Amino acid sequence: MSLNLDSKNIDLASIDPDLWFTLLHLARRGGLRKGVFISTPELAKDLGTSQQTASRRILELEAKGYIKRSVTRKGQIVVITEKGADLLRAVYVALHDSISEALKSIVITGEVFTGLGEGAYYVSLNGYRLQIKEKLGFDPYPGTLNLKLTEPSDLYFRELLNHRAGILIKGFSNGKRTYGSAKAFKAKVKDIDAAVLLIERTHYGIDILEVIAPVNLRQALGLRDGDRVSVEVQLT
């Protein structure tokens, strides 16, 4: 089966979902690489439809040139044509792109607010600062950009960060007291390299995102309280 690598630019809106899934089931039975014996009861079971519907779908796929079909003594044999393979591939590429993007990064948007200065304090401690330099690749400006997340979708993606390993910033003790560990995710705010910092023990709830960077982001981007800012957070 030669699945061409050049895109055929098939408009996904033009695809009939039911026909596409029928083609998927034929592919799973091997139809992209050999002739597949298909009995209507089997196909109906695959599709979760009646036999009548399964039969109709096969005829439609044939009429549209997505499969070739031949009827033998033993039953019908079906192969997926190049045109059919292109249809499968168009969805595959769209899915692949969306999934790969999502595996790499998420986007969280929130409103700038003036925080308690807690993050600024932590970032200025050498116990954290030196690790940030080493693990994130920049010397952090002693201050954080605080974003308040208001939309449920941003809270959802913020919550996902809790379940990701991120980059560990180890806790430490300076003799007087101990400081808990944190995790960081590399990030971008506009075009500025930054990081999101999740401190283990914090006074903030999970509706807050603390962003650090080598520069004062508020100043560099001319931000004021209430401005909305999107942060692209690297998951890998």
Added chain:
Amino acid sequence: MSLNLDSKNIDLASIDPDLWFTLLHLARRGGLRKGVFISTPELAKDLGTSQQTASRRILELEAKGYIKRSVTRKGQIVVITEKGADLLRAVYVALHDSISEALKSIVITGEVFTGLGEGAYYVSLNGYRLQIKEKLGFDPYPGTLNLKLTEPSDLYFRELLNHRAGILIKGFSNGKRTYGSAKAFKAKVKDIDAAVLLIERTHYGIDILEVIAPVNLRQALGLRDGDRVSVEVQLT
């Protein structure tokens, strides 16, 4: 977006094709990695449906837990949940497996018949034999297993080989006459390493497949004329 790598074993037959495609369109708009503003007219256009249908699909996806939705002043924001991501991923994995398999090999089945001995003659010529040893990794038994393809699906996959580069076996001249080039594809017959040989100038039509191997396949597999044999042909 954490698309878990362990399979959720979602039964593809249980997936509603229309809902799945709606989810795909949301993923293409970024719903796996951020909150997406969705207007019903836009979604209807994506899906090629009426606005009423598009609205109903969104509500169904929400009711089934595949998306989270919130209505704001500006419109509705949608994110794809872990459960929704799993549903997208189940289809992605099934497609990926079918496509990868098809990119690697195809299966052609035919009936054993006794040929003209033309293939055996060619294979015994040093001009071909030494190239076969070098490029396919075995010293060919001086004879070919000839298969007659009877099913349209096998002819279809046989035809695909014409459009593939394969492994070039160069033509040569021995002073008396010239011999044309051929192409070969590595193959397996049962568990025996073999190859399919497509000779440029042959007396055979495209309903014939000639298989060579380091052993006499007919003998090794106890084959007789009329027996059906499947050959797994490597495309890469």
